[in-house]
Amino acid sequence: MSDNKLVAETRTQFGKGAARKIRRDHKIPAVMYGHGAEPVHITLPGHDTMMALKVANALLTIVIDGDEQLALAKDVQRDPIKPVIEHIDLVIVRKGEKVTVDVPVHVEGEAAAETVVTVDAQTIQLEVEATNIPENVVVSVEGLEAGTQIKASELELPAGSTLVVDADTLVVNITQQISQEALDAEMAEAEAEAGIEHEEAGEGEAAEGEQPEAAEGEATEGGQAESEDA
Known part of the structure; x- marks a missing residue:
């Protein structure tokens, strides 16, 4: 038998409200079916079930009123945000079955x-x-x-x-493995095909330290305009 033994309880209440109440009690709603048997609606212990299902294709031993049944988790519905299992579909299996x-x-x-x-x-x-x-x-x-x-x-x-x-x-x-040079070449080719151009450093800007020439008659540091006869 499986080492993952889970003691389940049968349930008779269904719907979203009942499922929320089950999860508030730190349990998981589930249904077990297979081999022509009528589906059995059960609740499973939350923590123990989550630990058992950390392993892919975990074989579970479901205990209901003292009776044991082997089962596999066929579908596990998980909350998209919280680490919570919302519902599990279990399929009954038998020893020696493929x-x-x-x-x-x-x-x-x-x-x-x-x-x-x-x-x-x-x-x-x-x-x-x-x-x-x-x-x-x-x-x-x-x-x-x-x-x-x-x-x-x-x-x-x-x-x-x-x-x-x-x-x-x-x-x-x-x-x-692609080299950095080959990767750079691929990027450059892709950018060229997309029409992306990169400005060269300093393009469109005055060179560092270069000052515009003073216009004729412009005020000097002393605040006076230079005369032609100075």
């Missing part, structure tokens, strides 16, 4: 110098046993050169897993 889940991709190692590693697929869809869902799929990029691409078919899958996603799905792409 389920399809999105498993996170974890990259480890360092690629060759002056390369950039891009993870194109953050998760990979696999078919696995409900009671043996892997935490992640590990991809090593140690020493790989620019131009290397790792596709889904090349992944080393966890034991008992079957690939569901297209085998040609790009998972990791390794490219050459």
Whole structure:
């Protein structure tokens, strides 16, 4: 059974008002269904549930009136601002049953110098046993050169897993790191195409320290105009 055991309570009141009251009591409204059973509306302990769901595809043991049922969180609705779970849809699973889940991709190692590693697929869809869902799929990029691409078919899958996603799905792409000179050249080209011009330093302004010539007859420092005969 799962290590994530959550003691639930059945609920008979529904709607936004009832849901708000449940959340004020630091609990989470949820519904559990699957295998042809009627949906069961329950409340879950807020803190323990949030801790359990920090791990992707966490297998939960839901305890209702002493009876235990394995379940996976199929849909988790979170508040867009506050760190609060608003509602959870749970799907019932059974020991030995195969389920399809999105498993996170974890990259480890360092690629060759002056390369950039891009993870194109953050998760990979696999078919696995409900009671043996892997935490992640590990991809090593140690020493790989620019131009290397790792596709889904090349992944080393966890034991008992079957690939569901297209085998040609790009998972990791390794490219050459762009130099500062090349980046500056690209920026200059883009600005030129956009018609952006930069004024040269001092353009349109008098040179530093340069003073305009005094007009003929202009007052001198002493406040008197210079005469031609002076």
